[in-house]
Amino acid sequence: MRSFRIYVSASVLICVLIITFSCTPGMCFEETNAFLEASFYLESTGKAKAPDSLTLIGLGKDTARYNKVGGIQPALIPLNTSAENCSFMIKINGVSDTISFLYNSWLHLISKECGYTYYHSLDTVYSTRNIIDTILIKQKTITNLNDQNIQIYY
Amino acid sequence: MIRIYRYIISFLLILILLPDALIAQEQATEEIPDTVTVPLKIRTGVEISGPVIYLTGKKILNAEGYVSVDLNEKLGVYFGAGYSDYKYSQYNYDYLNKGIFFRTGIDINFLKPQVAMGKYWAGMGIRYGISFFTSETSTLTHENYWGKTITSLSPETGMGHFLELSPGFRAELFNNFSIGWSLSLRRLLYPGTKKDIRPLYIPGFGSAGESFSAGIGYFITWNIPFKKLRVVIKPEEPEEPLEEDELSPDSGVETESQSLGGRRPAIQPRIR
Numbered sequence: 212m213r214s215f216r217i218y219v220s221a222s223v224l225i226c227v228l229i230i231t232f233s234c235t236p237g238m239c240f241e242e243t244n245a246f247l248e249a250s251f252y253l254e255s256t257g258k259a260k261a262p263d264s265l266t267l268i269g270l271g272k273d274t275a276r277y278n279k280v281g282g283i284q285p286a287l288i289p290l291n292t293s294a295e296n297c298s299f300m301i302k303i304n305g306v307s308d309t310i311s312f313l314y315n316s317w318l319h320l321i322s323k324e325c326g327y328t329y330y331h332s333l334d335t336v337y338s339t340r341n342i343i344d345t346i347l348i349k350q351k352t353i354t355n356l357n358d359q360n361i362q363i364y365y
Numbered sequence: 366m367i368r369i370y371r372y373i374i375s376f377l378l379i380l381i382l383l384p385d386a387l388i389a390q391e392q393a394t395e396e397i398p399d400t401v402t403v404p405l406k407i408r409t410g411v412e413i414s415g416p417v418i419y420l421t422g423k424k425i426l427n428a429e430g431y432v433s434v435d436l437n438e439k440l441g442v443y444f445g446a447g448y449s450d451y452k453y454s455q456y457n458y459d460y461l462n463k464g465i466f467f468r469t470g471i472d473i474n475f476l477k478p479q480v481a482m483g484k485y486w487a488g489m490g491i492r493y494g495i496s497f498f499t500s501e502t503s504t505l506t507h508e509n510y511w512g513k514t515i516t517s518l519s520p521e522t523g524m525g526h527f528l529e530l531s532p533g534f535r536a537e538l539f540n541n542f543s544i545g546w547s548l549s550l551r552r553l554l555y556p557g558t559k560k561d562i563r564p565l566y567i568p569g570f571g572s573a574g575e576s577f578s579a580g581i582g583y584f585i586t587w588n589i590p591f592k593k594l595r596v597v598i599k600p601e602e603p604e605e606p607l608e609e610d611e612l613s614p615d616s617g618v619e620t621e622s623q624s625l626g627g628r629r630p631a632i633q634p635r636i637r
Binding site for chain 2: 244272276289292317318319320323324326327329
């Protein structure tokens with residue numbers, strides 16, 4: 212009798228727990244874009260330093276990703292998912308360069324709530340050298356998990 | 366909201382079915398025979414909430430049935446199969462999944478034979494499940510700085526498998542006709558497809574986003590008795606009267622009453 216009551220009570224308890232956890236509506240709390248994450252470093256000191264002014268415009272685009280903003284560290288650079296390369300005009304402290312990326316893209320399911328995004332594998336980065344001195348690739352795989360992908364020395 | 370109704374219904378089922386089982390339990394405790402005859406049965410049942418939910422406009426069809434055979438008064442082997450048709454739409458994609466699933470394992474009845482009498486079952490199922498499905502994302506939209514990309518993922522077949530614990534309750538309402546419910550607590554062993562495009566749903570398991578899923582099923586079952594088993598009931602051993610030393614919480618400690626040479630009154634408050 213006692214054990215039977217325990218079974219029934221345990222069942223009711225499990226039901227209540229399931230009600231509690233199953234009625235949470237599905238919402239997406241994750242980043243749904245995979246950005247290339249670029250950190251800025253001073254060539255002279257080798258230390259991380261955000262530019263005083265940063266402008267980033269995709270070649271062929273009318274709108275800027277960043278427009279004369281200071282203190283951006285790191286810069287989150289979106290890649291074109293319908294192509295295998297894309298280029299940006301990057302202006303650091305008023306001096307312009309062009310930076311280009313070659314990469315592969317593939318679909319990745321983030322979650323049921325957030326849906327799909329594109330992940331990328333970075334192949335090559337090159338740029339003009341007006342203010343940019345060196346670009347190092349630190350992490351080739353570009354995901355929505357905020358890993359540093361490249362270091363830009365200027 | 367439908368989920369809430371399902372849980373409320375399950376709670377009501379407990380309340381409805383509980384008195385019968387308790388009466389049986391009481392009868393069993395009143396008369397304590399040495400043996401009890403338990404009918405072993407083949408059970409075949411269908412899950413009823415899946416089709417009902419589908420008819421109320423949900424985009425998920427889950428049809429499921431099972432057969433179980435009693436091995437003895439405690440154990441039974443279980444085999445279940447089902448079909449699932451799952452559709453899901455989110456703001457940036459439409460997803461379809463169709464497939465079949467099979468479950469097999471054992472059912473353990475925790476009730477004593479003189480309580481269960483082949484009519485009541487309260488216990489746990491331990492099962493292995495395997496699922497074969499086709500998964501498709503018919504439209505998919507992705508938007509970022511460079512614009513909008515619209516694409517799709519063509520149908521892919523997959524196979525997933527999982528383990529399941531299924532505690533539940535079942536009672537015979539009429540002659541050889543039972544209803545009951547069971548919870549399903551499942552652990553995904555393998556989702557069946559590649560890492561980046563894993564399925565959202567696995568038939569028989571549920572949402573594949575997590576490695577753990579839970580659900581509840583309501584079953585109508587037809588029971589076919591095929592054999593009678595005479596089970597010896599172990600009489601509950603009467604509790605041995607405690608020794609006088611054990612009655613005293615501070616036995617072994619010299620007290621004033623003990624110092625009287627055991628000439629204590631039958632009822633005497635302890636004197637300190």
